[in-house]
Amino acid sequence: MLKRYQILINDWLADFIKERAKGFDVSFSEAVRMALCIYYTLLLSEDCKEYKTGMTMKKNAAATKRWLESPEPLEEMHKAMSRVYFEARRMIECYQKRQKKEKGSMAATV
Numbered sequence: 001m002l003k004r005y006q007i008l009i010n011d012w013l014a015d016f017i018k019e020r021a022k023g024f025d026v027s028f029s030e031a032v033r034m035a036l037c038i039y040y041t042l043l044l045s046e047d048c049k050e051y052k053t054g055m056t057m058k059k060n061a062a063a064t065k066r067w068l069e070s071p072e073p074l075e076e077m078h079k080a081m082s083r084v085y086f087e088a089r090r091m092i093e094c095y096q097k098r099q100k101k102e103k104g105s106m107a108a109t110v
Contacts, residue, residue: 007032024077034081037088044095051094053087060084 009017021031041055067076 025074030081034084037084041084041088041091044091048091048094048098050098051091053091055084055087 017031017035018028021028024031026034038055038060041053042057045051045053045055063080067073067080070076
């Protein structure tokens, strides 16, 4: 389920996101969602090593290139986006579970 939020973004960043969204034929919101999912998946992979995504910046760039060159670019793009959303959700769940566990063990020692 999607929720609506209002966020403030610098002009230069909004312009870049609009440009990228237009190039990939997705909405501004979709581009922001993808960027956040990729960012958090890669960032949290350093903290949550027990969940292996196999996602790297290099692999994301290769997937993007593949779908842009594909005879079925929309199908390839949707597959890649689904994978990013799936991996981000699993990584965040792993991280949250770990945080909860660590807070629980800290409370037990106090």
